[in-house]
Amino acid sequence: MPDRGHYHHGHLRRAVIDAAVEVIARDGIGAISLRELARRAGVSHAAPAHHFKDKAGLLTAIAIEGFEMLADSLEEALNTASLPLLELGTRYVRFAVEHPGHFEVMYHPDVYHRDDPELLAARLWTRRVFRAGVSPMPRNQHEEAVRSGVLAVWSVAHGFATLLRSGNLDDYLDGSSPTELFRHIASQPPAFDRKASGSDDVAP
Template identity: 40%
Template sequence: MIFTAPRYRFTVRPMREAAAPESRPYHHGDLRRALIDAARRLLEQEGPTALSLRAVAREAGVSPAAPYHHFKDKGELLDAVAHEGWEMLNQALTAARAKGANLHDKMAGLGVAYVLFARDNPSLYRVMYDGSRDKEDLPTQMRMKDDSAYCQVRDTLVEAGADPTDEIALELATTAAWCAAHGLAEMASFKSFDHLKDAVGGEEAFFHGVFEHMKVFAKVQPD
């Protein structure tokens, strides 16, 4: 497996506020960290289109060229931001894990948690998938680590009764769940569905309703 050690110890920490500019010495101390925080701040406040490398440098109070000593290019900064996003998603799914009695309820619960994360962090979610699309893959972090969101979905399936010896079926089911959640996460922000949300009694009910109706793809119709 090709995976070089990360250059810095990774934890998702709360974003620091921007330091008062006049207090900064010539050498910043931890500009890398400050740049990631500045990027996330801009992302939250101004949205993904406002996130230019120069704007991030401005927000961090350094010159436009400074970031290039910590990131090869803009993409590498965005990768670092996305990395934190994936870690946050892992944590969100961990928190929501394993509620519900049967397979359906467990999976729907996990799916709703996923969609809620995307709803609450729309810009971050977008950066996460834009980066993946560019690389034509999800980050290694998502597929290999034990607490990765992908592995949690798979483990939940097993807990809920899926046959762990049929590896292919298990991976297909995990992929199916992931696709359903991601698809809904992207649709959920579209205004066309507002009337449906109202009709079923709110956003979360809408999410549950959509997952419920994934049954149209089931070979034998339940109910």
């Protein structure tokens, strides 16, 4: 265990966040305890409160960091990909795989301060990147169509990521990486308007 006082003021904040996302990725949000995180960092149990005040404050910081990292990755995809919508979805799935602790917190607004200005700005940044990927499409010139397009892209990517993280896609990976499987699925024509084939090869 590190000596008490080992961490510089800013380094302790980083250490607590890193430890928290590791715990969340392994055991879930409910396993988070500021006292336990302080013990792991080798500091007094009150030390993390100087940075986060309470558990919700810590989770808010994690959510902010997560949305900022996600938006940065999505923005890069938007600026470089030949198929930006497909790449946006792929980057979203990759983020969920590579940052499971952040991802778990980001979409549970009941556990953090959802009205935090920095959080609102980070979420808006993410939403604007999705919007930028949808709005250039000719059929999406109207505001309602753009909003629906953003929701559609987000729903597909988030649904896939959620099924993946809960282990429900293990049988479908078949040696493929999660991003490879997502690209394959997202590249297929929509199936909602096709008649059922009667096959049970793909079922919940």
